[in-house]
Amino acid sequence: MKITQIQTTVEDHHIAKLAAIAIALHMVEAVIPSPIPGVKPGLANIVTLYVLYEYGFAATAWVSILRVFASSLLLGQFLSPTFALSLSGAVLSLAALWLAQHLPKKSFGPITLSILAAFAHIGGQLLLVRLWLIPHAGVVYLIPVFATAALGFGLMNGIITAKLISNKPKNSV
Amino acid sequence: MRMFNLQPYLKRLECKRISAYFLPGDMMVLAIGVLGVLYLFELLWSTEHATKVQIRLADKIYATYSLKLQREVHVPGKLGDTVINIANGKARFAKSPCQGQYCVHQAWLSLAGQAAICLPNQVSLELLGENKPYDSLNY
Numbered sequence: 001m002k003i004t005q006i007q008t009t010v011e012d013h014h015i016a017k018l019a020a021i022a023i024a025l026h027m028v029e030a031v032i033p034s035p036i037p038g039v040k041p042g043l044a045n046i047v048t049l050y051v052l053y054e055y056g057f058a059a060t061a062w063v064s065i066l067r068v069f070a071s072s073l074l075l076g077q078f079l080s081p082t083f084a085l086s087l088s089g090a091v092l093s094l095a096a097l098w099l100a101q102h103l104p105k106k107s108f109g110p111i112t113l114s115i116l117a118a119f120a121h122i123g124g125q126l127l128l129v130r131l132w133l134i135p136h137a138g139v140v141y142l143i144p145v146f147a148t149a150a151l152g153f154g155l156m157n158g159i160i161t162a163k164l165i166s167n168k169p170k171n172s173v
Numbered sequence: 174m175r176m177f178n179l180q181p182y183l184k185r186l187e188c189k190r191i192s193a194y195f196l197p198g199d200m201m202v203l204a205i206g207v208l209g210v211l212y213l214f215e216l217l218w219s220t221e222h223a224t225k226v227q228i229r230l231a232d233k234i235y236a237t238y239s240l241k242l243q244r245e246v247h248v249p250g251k252l253g254d255t256v257i258n259i260a261n262g263k264a265r266f267a268k269s270p271c272q273g274q275y276c277v278h279q280a281w282l283s284l285a286g287q288a289a290i291c292l293p294n295q296v297s298l299e300l301l302g303e304n305k306p307y308d309s310l311n312y
Binding site: 103104106107108109110111112115116119140141143144147148151154155158159160162163164166167168169 | 181182184185186189191194195196197198199202203206207209210213214217218
């Protein structure tokens with residue numbers, strides 16, 4: 001019998017490792033109670049941003065989408081509304097990052113990308129909430145609250161990512 | 174199995190002042206973000222004063238009055254007459270034949286989008302602004 005083995009590259013290993021960290025952060029967040037339902041720091045996005053700077057956009061998309069699928073499986077939310085919200089947020093923020101990575105690097109750093117991604121993330125989620133989960137005009141009243149949270153946590157995650165990247169020792173992941 | 178070592182990553186978080194990580198564009202995006210959020214609050218959480226009051230009886234619109242003119246409205250509900258007062262840009266349930274009197278306890282309402290409902294007597298009032306942006310009861 002011939003044993004087939006999937007050939008993995010070094011990059012695959014990096015993606016797997018980083019996705020695992022993102023999943024871990026997602027899990028940690030899942031057990032922290034939130035004062036307002038739906039408002040979460042989005043710590044896993046630190047990993048997403050870090051990967052964008054270190055490995056480029058393709059790896060970022062992998063890590064982000066893997067994180068969404070794996071986390072929802074671990075939390076028992078796969079294909080539930082929570083999963084759909086998570087996915088729509090991740091897809092929209094990836095789109096924002098894809099556009100934002102073309103901004104001049106000299107003046108726009110991780111903080112910019114983090115804030116833009118956070119806004120896109122909540123934008124995608126609110127869009128889905130409005131279209132599918134709560135098709136009611138009252139949803140607009142929640143927008144300012146979520147936008148404030150997105151700005152605050154986007155800023156926080158951006159600073160953390162900036163620190164991770166700029167204080168990186170040479171020859172390190 | 175070798176555990177993933179977080180230590181070097183945590184160490185990276187320690188050095189330098191926060192301001193060192195802000196590039197000019199970051200400051201700009203942050204400023205625009207703050208202004209945008211403030212604008213959203215202003216736009217969506219506005220406290221516009223109502224100009225009209227719409228009274229509903231059961232599933233029908235009973236009447237719509239301007240809040241400028243003082244008026245006492247008697248609405249014949251299921252249990253009896255509900256009395257609604259309108260004065261000085263405000264409206265309230267003055268008297269209601271219902272048990273709970275929740276509608277009366279809501280007292281004067283003056284902002285667009287506010288509403289008071291008396292379920293037992295099937296009477297409700299909703300305050301309307303100059304341009305009512307949404308088409309159903311807001312919470």
